[in-house]
Amino acid sequence: MKKTQPLITLVLTALAFNFTVNTVEAKTRTKVTEPAKAIEAKQNSFTVAKISFVGLETLSEQELTASLPVKVNDRITIPGTELSGAMQYLWQLQRFSDISVEKNDLGQGRISLRFTVHELRILDKVTFEGNRKYKSDELLTKTALVAGQKISEQDLLTAANKIEKLYATKGYLTAGAEFTLKDNGKNHVAAHFTISEGSKVAIEKITFHGNTAFSQNKLKGVFKETSQNSWWRKIFGAPKLDKDKFSDDKNLLEEFYRNNGYRDVRILRDSISYTADKKGVFLDIFLEEGRKYSIRNITWSGNTKDFATTAILNNNFRIKKGDVYNARMIQERLNYSQDNSDISSLYLDRGYLAFNAKLDEKVVKPDSVDLAISLREGEQFQLNTINIKGNSKTKDHVIRRELYTIPGDMFSRSNVVRSIRELNMLNYFEPDRISPDVQQNPENNTVDLTYNVTEKQTDTFNASV
Incomplete structure (x- = not known):
């Protein structure tokens, strides 16, 4: 007989008492099998005569049976909520990778329930092979796998996927990770990941789609860390794709547009395709530029001080009707500029430490923006x-x-x-x-x-x- 690990009865009992019966008949992953003597499809009431478990490795059948919401001598209906509630309870314990129940009609309104379970395996150790670019400790941290935890195959597949994504962020787009399990006995296993790092891929070409306001070369120049290959770059090393830096560069691209009037710009998507030899990639970025906006009206409210009249605020703001919309300039002129000539400095340099400016932008069709700025002056400190x-x-x-x-x-x-x-x-x-x-x-x-x-x-x- 396999050695069992007693459960903490109080914990399971508490779970049973706190369990709320779900009216759904059963989870899609639940398998309910019928014996030769099948129970009729119509709803019937039965007395539970026996409850048993098959497949337990480390858990105590006695304590698990005692913790079930369904007990021996309980009256249950088939189909009904009692049995599906028991199945839900077992899944919520997060101790099993598979659960099924067999119902056996014993006659005279009596029924036996036989639960077949597969316990989640316990992870003893995680090892890595083939990793040169990342230390094993770094990979272990990324996978979030911990010795002693109960794991499913999905947990290991997720871990492998995280490893591949980690490599992809640094340009190793062809990197792969596979795992094998070693059975250590008593439901314990060791996981071993084999890494195929491959090599960094070079960016052969960057192409923007949907851009009419700016040329290909202009937009490529906005990117700081992502550039395409050229004859002279090959001399010093072809540019490699780093997904983290590419993501930062896409943010710079949107910022560039918004600082040049295109406040509604969106990057719809981007795609990465490989060269025939898998050593290079083509980057395609699809844009929706939107309209180019200009400033229409600027209004101020909440300004009560002599040093912050509407005329002074407009003079310091230095953005006027007809100017091209520029998101960065609006924020700088409102909150902080290098020469301390912004609106906030008028107040913060006079002790108004709690000063706050709230900006409300309103689009006026077809291509104008009204700026309504409300000030909370506060008191001097x-x-x-x-x-x-x-x-x-x-x-x-x-x-x-x-x-x-x-x-x-x-x-x-x-x-x-x-x-x-x-x-x-x-x-x-x-x-x-x-x-x-x-x-x-x-x-x-x-x-x-x-x-x-x-x-x-x-x-x-x-x-x-």
Whole structure:
């Protein structure tokens, strides 16, 4: 007799009590077989005389039977919801790859139920072969397979598919992954994946379809990481397809169109086809450009301050009626521009830290857009404390003398930006690791400002330490 692994009776019992009977007769994957003495198709009522299981490997038949929603001596109808409910319950345990039930009419209104199950196998180990481009640990993480988990064949097929997609993102479009299982006994298995990496494919040609506003060469120039082959590129290495970078480049393409008036542009689809020798690919991108839009009316609401009259807002916005619609420029002029001449800077440089601008675009047929911009000005905030974190070698006073944010002053975004620029010029800190942390104190309209810095790794001390 095969050794069984007792289930936690309380867990199964809880599942049984919490189980809601589904009125659907049975899942499509459920197989119900009838014995020689078939039960009539019409609905009849029976008393359950016996319940048994066939095919259990690690589970306890006694505890599984006790946890079923259907019990011995229960009255059930055939067809009915009781038996389909029991099948649903067994599937929800997620312990089996296949379940079927055989009903046997014992006469005198009595019936026996015989469940045949195939337990999900338990994964002991996962190994890989043929992988040179990716380490085994990387592949294991990608597959999400874990030793000790119960697995189905579909789980392994999904894992193989994930491996192939991982290779495809880096240009190995012909890579393949297959798996085999080794039986370790007692329903335990080891999975072994064999990887056929192939080679990266070169991009032989990129073709755009549906483009009338811009030429093929113009659109190809928008792509930063995806380019087609040419005689001079072959000298330095043919361009390879990286699906992740290709996806980024498609986003750049849509952005390019929207910044040139085509706000409704869509990439309908793209296709990849192989050369005869499977060493190259052709990329085809299908576009729907839509109409080219221009700005019609611009309206402002919510502006109550003298420094933000409608005339001043229009002057700072620098987008006027008749201009070609440009999504990036609208956002820059509204929220942040390098010269701090945007609308938000009018408020944020005067302490209005809670300022917010809401943009509503309305298309006016056939090819115009109205911009309605509502402002929430909020209240002014004053600087309270200025803190510095992350400096272990550089003294605080060396940092503070470079700052343009002083306690007691009104908060100013441009002063924060200028302070970060000055700290960068010290060359003591990692440029991309200097970040301000702004904590508002709404109860007294003050702000605590913290500059987080990461000092550069160096064998010498800073001169000003």
